[in-house]
Amino acid sequence: MSGQTFAQKALARAAGLDAVEVGQVVDARPDIVLSHDNTAAIRRIWQEFGQERVLIPERIAITLDHAVPAPTTKHAQNHAEIRRFVQEQGIRHFFEVGRGICHQVLSEEALVLPGQLILGADSHTTHYGWLGAFGAGIGRSEVATLWATGELWLRVPESMKIVLEGDLPPGVTAKDFALRVIGDLGADGGLYMSVEFHGSGIEAMSLESRMVLPNMMAEFGAKNAWVAPDERTVAYLERGLRQRMEIGDWRLGEGTQSPISNLHSLLPDPDAQYAAVHHYRAADLEPYVACPHSVDNVVPLSAVAGTRVQQAFLGTCTNGRLEDLAAAAAIIRGKQVAPGVRFLVIPASSEVLKAALERGYIQEFVEAGAVIGVPGCGPCMGNHMGIPAPGEVTISSANRNFRGRMGTADSEIYLANPAVVAASAVAGSIADPQDVIA
Amino acid sequence: MHITSRAWKYGDNINTDVIFPGKYTYTVTERAEIARHALEDLDPTFAANAQPGDVIVGGRNFGCGSSREQAATCLVYNGVGAVVAASFSRIFYRNALNNGLLAIACPAAAEAIQPGEMVTVDTERHVIRCAGGEFVFPPLSASVMGIVQAGGLVAYVKRKLAAA
Ligand code: SF4
Numbered sequence: 001m002s003g004q005t006f007a008q009k010a011l012a013r014a015a016g017l018d019a020v021e022v023g024q025v026v027d028a029r030p031d032i033v034l035s036h037d038n039t040a041a042i043r044r045i046w047q048e049f050g051q052e053r054v055l056i057p058e059r060i061a062i063t064l065d066h067a068v069p070a071p072t073t074k075h076a077q078n079h080a081e082i083r084r085f086v087q088e089q090g091i092r093h094f095f096e097v098g099r100g101i102c103h104q105v106l107s108e109e110a111l112v113l114p115g116q117l118i119l120g121a122d123s124h125t126t127h128y129g130w131l132g133a134f135g136a137g138i139g140r141s142e143v144a145t146l147w148a149t150g151e152l153w154l155r156v157p158e159s160m161k162i163v164l165e166g167d168l169p170p171g172v173t174a175k176d177f178a179l180r181v182i183g184d185l186g187a188d189g190g191l192y193m194s195v196e197f198h199g200s201g202i203e204a205m206s207l208e209s210r211m212v213l214p215n216m217m218a219e220f221g222a223k224n225a226w227v228a229p230d231e232r233t234v235a236y237l238e239r240g241l242r243q244r245m246e247i248g249d250w251r252l253g254e255g256t257q258s259p260i261s262n263l264h265s266l267l268p269d270p271d272a273q274y275a276a277v278h279h280y281r282a283a284d285l286e287p288y289v290a291c292p293h294s295v296d297n298v299v300p301l302s303a304v305a306g307t308r309v310q311q312a313f314l315g316t317c318t319n320g321r322l323e324d325l326a327a328a329a330a331i332i333r334g335k336q337v338a339p340g341v342r343f344l345v346i347p348a349s350s351e352v353l354k355a356a357l358e359r360g361y362i363q364e365f366v367e368a369g370a371v372i373g374v375p376g377c378g379p380c381m382g383n384h385m386g387i388p389a390p391g392e393v394t395i396s397s398a399n400r401n402f403r404g405r406m407g408t409a410d411s412e413i414y415l416a417n418p419a420v421v422a423a424s425a426v427a428g429s430i431a432d433p434q435d436v437i438a
Numbered sequence: 439m440h441i442t443s444r445a446w447k448y449g450d451n452i453n454t455d456v457i458f459p460g461k462y463t464y465t466v467t468e469r470a471e472i473a474r475h476a477l478e479d480l481d482p483t484f485a486a487n488a489q490p491g492d493v494i495v496g497g498r499n500f501g502c503g504s505s506r507e508q509a510a511t512c513l514v515y516n517g518v519g520a521v522v523a524a525s526f527s528r529i530f531y532r533n534a535l536n537n538g539l540l541a542i543a544c545p546a547a548a549e550a551i552q553p554g555e556m557v558t559v560d561t562e563r564h565v566i567r568c569a570g571g572e573f574v575f576p577p578l579s580a581s582v583m584g585i586v587q588a589g590g591l592v593a594y595v596k597r598k599l600a601a602a
Contacts, residue, residue, distance in 0.1 A: 037464050048592055049599055067464060074465040123505040123529055139507040139533040141591045187451050188499035192528050221499060223528055294451060381460035402455040402503060409479040
């Protein structure tokens with residue numbers, strides 16, 4: 001038998017099989033099932049099954065993050081319904097308003113470990129590939145089904161290998177690399193695929209930069225994406241596990257798997273079969289911007305520099321972490337947001353907010369005239385906290401720029417890395433950070 | 439299954455935000471209201487004029503973007519009989535089938551079908567017919583077809599749980 005890809009190994013494990021073939025449909029049992037503000041709607045579907053209790057409450061994780069704190073009475077009712085459900089079902093992995101964005105929070109809490117399977121009612125569940133797990137987005141009926149039965153059919157996907165060699169040049173980030181890949185191969189370039197990242201460029205990246213890659217692969221059509229976990233990944237997870245041990249979490253009792261024990265068994269084999277392999281040299285990359293209204297409408301930053309913006313948004317599960325805030329703070333330090341521009345800064349989680357406070361970034365943002373938001377999704381999907389007016393242009397560190405994404409169809413969204421977002425806030429138009437610092 | 443109805447044709451990369459805007463996902467819960475917002479930012483004439491059985495035709499990567507299931511149910515609630523596209527985003531594809539909505543990947547048919555013309559989808563013979571010709575598509579796996587025929591995943595699982 002030829003070598004196995006990560007997807008083959010992870011889905012074989014989740015289905016309790018020795019090995020699986022590409023194209024095989026398996027009944028997989030996820031380690032964690034994620035939902036967020038959509039939990040109330042999922043509960044209404046689940047009720048149709050007539051069950052009193054969900055099958056395995058320990059495998060359910062729920063965050064309130066998409067529209068928090070509740071912007072309207074209806075949103076508040078939605079949250080209240082979710083809290084009642086969590087209480088009734090004894091769901092312990094529940095994270096309240098202000099804790100942060102689901103993917104960031106579950107990572108910080110070490111609720112997903114290398115090699116595990118997480119399925120979530122959120123398209124960016126691909127995110128967990130950063131720690132060597134298999135994460136895939138599913139629909140609401142599917143989450144309801146998992147609550148009831150613990151298993152769901154999945155097709156074992158083909159795999160694509162993307163290799164990055166060398167160190168990224170200064171000012172070029174993982175976001176730029178992801179945009180370049182999507183720009184080159186299209187928004188459906190990785191359709192149905194398991195995308196594996198390999199190469200010295202990935203190994204050299206900070207963990208927070210690695211997180212960007214599988215997250216962005218949702219915009220590439222991928223089913224999941226994967227980065228090899230290493231000692232740094234393990235150290236990160238152990239910190240989260242230790243914190244949960246202090247609060248007496250169930251997982252650290254009997255049957256706890258060390259993240260290290262899973263690590264080596266689920267690495268792809270050197271002779272695994274790939275449907276496609278793409279090579280990139282880090283030295284060839286530069287900062288990129290995705291233009292309206294599609295994430296594959298990618299151009300070099302220089303091609304759109306000077307485009308007027310009314311709003312700059314730094315945040316989201318893609319680029320709302322400490323290193324992103326640090327990069328932006330370095331640009332804005334001692335400067336002011338341009339007149340006529342709102343600069344929204346929304347940390348991805350309360351942990352990120354706390355660290356940014358300790359390091360003085362929040363002070364610097366506020367002094368520069370930025371607006372600080374509650375950890376969560378903010379205006380990413382157009383619920384609240386920064387909806388653009390018709391005709392306005394936003395530059396954002398998010399992952400998606402579809403028409404109407406931020407709540408207003410007649411407005412434009414450009415996607416870029418955090419430093420470019422901050423530089424644009426200062427300049428009042430899309431700007432190269434080099435030109436703002438100079 | 440055998441559907442003959444009018445085609446609504448759109449382009450490549452039709453995303454879930456234009457099929458069902460994100461701003462409604464936690465607050466709009468009634469069937470009729472979900473139906474009313476279908477394709478609102480893509481084709482504002484659609485919801486008012488859709489007829490039961492109508493076929494949506496898209497290009498590549500239909501339904502890309504969010505996992506929101508309303509992108510499929512808003513079409514179901516408008517009576518849409520099938521979606522034919524050159525390719526589908528995987529979550530939309532699952533959501534469609536899981537709600538009993540036929541999603542058929544057939545690049546040749548997706549290209550040939552003209553806006554507004556009558557189209558026939560025949561799942562027994564696995565063909566799509568339009569003025570431009572007859573196009574064969576690969577059959578769905580038996581288990582997935584079972585979900586569609588049960589009327590969707592929830593109905594299917596209900597039956598399974600009852601039998602257990
Ligand atoms: S930040 Fe945006 S992309 Fe990320 S989970 Fe929230 S809404 Fe989705």
